[in-house]
Amino acid sequence: MARFVLLERNKAKRAVELLENEYKDSKYYLNFKTPIDLLVAAILSAQTRDEVTNSVTPALFKKYKTAKDYASAKPEELAKQISRVTFFGNKAKSIVNACKIIYEKYRGRVPSKMDELLELPGIGRKTANTILINAYGIVEGIPVDTWVIKLSGRIGLSTESDPDKIESELESYVDRKYWKNITYVFKNHGRKICQSQVPICSQCLIGPKSRNQLCPQNGVNASK
Numbered sequence: 010m011a012r013f014v015l016l017e018r019n020k021a022k023r024a025v026e027l028l029e030n031e032y033k034d035s036k037y038y039l040n041f042k043t044p045i046d047l048l049v050a051a052i053l054s055a056q057t058r059d060e061v062t063n064s065v066t067p068a069l070f071k072k073y074k075t076a077k078d079y080a081s082a083k084p085e086e087l088a089k090q091i092s093r094v095t096f097f098g099n100k101a102k103s104i105v106n107a108c109k110i111i112y113e114k115y116r117g118r119v120p121s122k123m124d125e126l127l128e129l130p131g132i133g134r135k136t137a138n139t140i141l142i143n144a145y146g147i148v149e150g151i152p153v154d155t156w157v158i159k160l161s162g163r164i165g166l167s168t169e170s171d172p173d174k175i176e177s178e179l180e181s182y183v184d185r186k187y188w189k190n191i192t193y194v195f196k197n198h199g200r201k202i203c204q205s206q207v208p209i210c211s212q213c214l215i216g217p218k219s220r221n222q223l224c225p226q227n228g229v230n231a232s233k
């Protein structure tokens with residue numbers, strides 16, 4: 010991350026607008042029907058591919074429907090059912106303990122306030138923002154996942170490496186109307202063009218060969 014250059018604010022805003030427009034149909038990538046499904050899926054998805062999370066949750070959601078169901082589960086039982094995701098033992102404990110709090114303190118309803126969500130085990134700002142946006146339509150902040158971290162550095166939207174600092178920096182100038190989808194826009198751009206190992210800068214709409222030429226990377230340094 011050492012050589013990243015911070016873009017001028019007007020250029021950074023323009024880069025975000027162009028990407029938002031290019032991937033305007035981007036949406037959240039995990040399957041869920043209820044806020045409790047979403048909370049569980051979001052905890053499971055940390056450092057786990059979406060396809061794996063989405064392959065584990067159907068059977069889980071069939072068996073456990075409420076916070077009380079999860080709160081009553083034995084963590085080791087739950088761990089067996091989620092054994093395909095990374096850190097399944099710790100995630101099982103977080104889910105059970107978070108759902109105990111939700112059941113006992115919030116009558117089984119997933120909280121809809123940031124500070125209440127952050128008190129739950131396994132929930133950081135990224136997951137809390139994800140729940141607020143996708144379960145309740147409340148856009149309080151930007152969920153900063155690994156794609157947001159990577160692309161923000163490459164494009165020069167932020168020179169920070171701490172997700173909370175990146176979130177504050179982006180929120181200081183990115184139009185609020187983009188907060189809801191920016192995470193999914195960046196993920197799509199990352200999967201398609203700004204690929205993790207070697208970005209395809211020659212085909213990028215903000216790259217060195219585009220008419221916009223906003224991103225400071227040239228495809229050689231970007232992968233570092």
Ligand code: SF4
Pocket residue numbers: 163164202203204208209210211213214215216217224225226227228231
């Ligand atoms: S120019 Fe390259 S590094 Fe910059 S956003 Fe496009 S693909 Fe990513």
